[in-house]
Every structure is written in C-alpha cells, then in structure tokens.
Amino acid sequence: MSTVAFMTLGCKVNQFETETMEGLFKRAGYTIGKFDEPADAYVINTCSVTSLGDRKSRQIIRRAHRENPDAVIAVCGCYAQTAPEAIQSIEGVSVVLGTKERSRIVEYVEQAMREKTQVVNVTDVMQAKTFEDIPLYDMPERTRAFLKIEDGCENFCSYCIIPYARGPVKSRKPIHIREEAEKLVKAGFREIVLTGIHLGAYGRDLAPIALADGTMRKITLADACREVLAVGGLKRLRLGSLESLELSPELFELIRTDERFCAHLHLPLQAGSDQVLHDMNRHYDTAEFARLIENVEREVPGIAVSTDIIVGFPGETEELFADGLAFVERMNFSRMHVFPYSRRSGTPAAKRKDQIPEPVKKERVHRMQALADRKAREFHEQFLGRTMRVLFETTKDGITDGLTDNYIRVYTDSPVTSGELYEVHIEKLYKDGVWGQVV
Known part of the structure; x- marks a missing residue:
C-alpha cells in the first residue's frame, strides 16, 4: 500500500482543500503519512499571499525531496498557479497543478509514478x-x-x-x-x-x-x-x-435570532487611512467602515469583530500610519492580524516607486501589534466574571483550551471532553485569552 503525506500553507480554504485531497487518496487505497517521514508521494498545497509564502513553499518542496529523492512530489495551490515555471524547475517536482484539477490529483500522481515523467496541468484560471x-x-x-x-x-x-x-x-x-x-x-x-x-x-x-x-x-x-x-x-x-460592505440585513437577522450562529465576524480593514485605502483599491473609507461596525455592535451586543491590517503599503507616510493607529484606537477590535506589506509581482502596488524600506515596515508592525495586543486584552476584560459556552478542542499538560462563540480562547484544568460544549465561568486573563472553570 502506497503512502502519501501532505503539507498545507496559507489560509483555511487551503486547509479545507487539502482535506478533500486526503479523502481522494484514502478512497484510492493510500495511507496518509507524516510529512517529516519517508513517503511514496508528497502533496504540497502552496500559498502566494506573501513572498514569504512563496519562499516557504520552495523550502518545503526541497525538504520533501531530501526526505525521499525517489518520491513523487505534487505541488498545487496559489503559488503553483501563479508561478508554474518556477515550481517545475525545482529538483524532484513530479506534478504541478494550480488551483483547479485537484479532483484528479490521484490520477496525476499515479501517472507520474508510472511514467517517471513530470505532469503539468496549470490552466487559465480566469476561464x-x-x-x-x-x-x-x-x-x-x-x-x-x-x-x-x-x-x-x-x-x-x-x-x-x-x-x-x-x-x-x-x-x-x-x-x-x-x-x-x-x-x-x-x-x-x-x-x-x-x-x-x-x-x-x-x-x-x-x-x-x-x-x-x-x-x-x-x-x-x-x-x-x-x-x-x-x-x-x-x-x-x-x-x-467577510468584506464589511457585504453584511446584509438577512445575515444580521440570522446572527441575532439563531443562537447557533456565532457572534463573531472577521472584517478586514487593511488600513486606517483613507488615502491608503484608496491606493489599495478598497471600496470604502474609514467613516463608512466605522458606521458598519457600529451597526454590527448595535445589532448583536457582545459580538467580536476581528480584522486584518497591512502596514508599510507603498506611499504610507509616517503621518498616514499615525492616522491608521488613531483609527484603530477608536475601534473595539477583539483581535487584529498585523502584516507588513509584501510586494507581489504582477500587482499594481508592486510597480510603485514609493516602496517603504523593510526596517520601517518592521518597526511599524511592532507598533501596530502592540496596539493590537492591548485591544485584545481590553476586549477580553469585558467578559471577566461572566459564564460563557465553550467548545473545547485540545489538551496539553492537563490544560484544555477551546473557543467561545465570540472567538475568545478559554483555558481550563477542569475535566472536560474535547469536542463538547460546556458552560464556563471566566475568571482571569490567561495567555492569548482567558482562564475559566466549568460551571
């Protein structure tokens, strides 16, 4: 029986797509192995959101080839779609797919095994x-x-x-x-x-x-x-x-009226400066975003709104960055993912001459992240002393953690079963979330 191992980079969509491919291989009689162990085939689902994602993808491909030089290495996902020639040229790569044709990945891997040849199927995704x-x-x-x-x-x-x-x-x-x-x-x-x-x-x-x-x-x-x-x-x-502009009245009604609908929305802001938002081709300004969030919080009290922020976008002056800090300060974000701008070849922003130096971007990330950490603590503090429902997930060293419906991570040493919901009394701040005891 052949063994196949998987590695996923990037977003939750990539994670889901890897799980569907794992199912296809299991259905074909393969055993799913660990990526850091020898396997007959390796499938690497790549990410290309940032240049770091591209680099990690290349590193992982080479790592798989070192683990077993005779294995079939199949590469798919966003980086394979946008740079198939770069993937094809890496030693050991046997199969190159983009963001389509994943339903036939077993067929392509077996073709490469049988014919000892490189199989490439990266089609025009725009079609x-x-x-x-x-x-x-x-x-x-x-x-x-x-x-x-x-x-x-x-x-x-x-x-x-x-x-x-x-x-x-x-x-x-x-x-x-x-x-x-x-x-x-x-x-x-x-x-x-x-x-x-x-x-x-x-x-x-x-x-x-x-x-x-x-x-x-x-x-x-x-x-x-x-x-x-x-x-x-x-x-x-x-x-x-979700994009903030896409919050419909019907969606609000479901969140408000069905208790199973989690009171958590991830709404990427990307920048707190109107000038930077315009340059990013985002279709709103800060005032509109703030009104939408105010409406969300009014419609669903206690809801968590998390967001993404990109710092160091081309043309972002210190004054524009300060505008972004000031805007974020006024918002009640429960969690913020802060990223330095990553230059992506083929995009309009990559062609701009006013790129921000890497040391400046790094320093701005630290300042924005410090604000993000404080905002998260302030959000968590609102729920100290309350009892909340928690879906517990993983246990390590006698401590189990899980999530409330509004995406607060809760830790406990109470005896609980992973995958089950419990009422938990929230006692104190702890790590990246809070500590509680099962009621």
Missing part, C-alpha cells in the same frame, strides 16, 4: 466558471469543521495576487452545501465554519431563484447559512472572513 465540488470522503480530526462554499475573487485590491491565482467568483450549489454539512454533523462535528476566498460574494454567479409572487431573487450568503442551519444536530455555525 474557470464553476465551483470545483469535491466531496469530503474522509473526516478531519478536529472539533470544528471547515466547509468551503466559494472560490475566486474579483475585487482586485492593488496589493493582492489572489484574484490572479483563483480567478472569478465560483459558488457551491446550496443543495451540495447542505449535503456536506449533514455529513459533517453526522461525523460528530459541533461547529461548522463556512470558508471562501471571497465569502461575501457567495451566490453572485448562481442562477436566481423564483419567488412565490413570480419575481426573481439572487442567492446570497444568507441562503448558504440557512442551508447549514437547517441541519439537525448542528451546535454552531461560524463565518470566515
């Missing part, structure tokens, strides 16, 4: 119009299950390579979303997280549905949520990253 619907044939070993319902992005932010790697918006059909959700709940998952490259664009490419009065209505993310919430036995539904 991809339908969602690559690969069922989950094997269940991941986690308490939360990610369910990909959308692929592609058409926003073309000036710094981002992803639209070129993923192509236009492609949505999973609602009936298939429910079928996958039913499988996940039946397998014992308590929480499902809906993911996508541009999740809020879900449904734009699908045919509208006819209403009882004869009118037509577009399918939206709210419809996908209703499909999952209709599954009996589901305890929690959480959304992946």
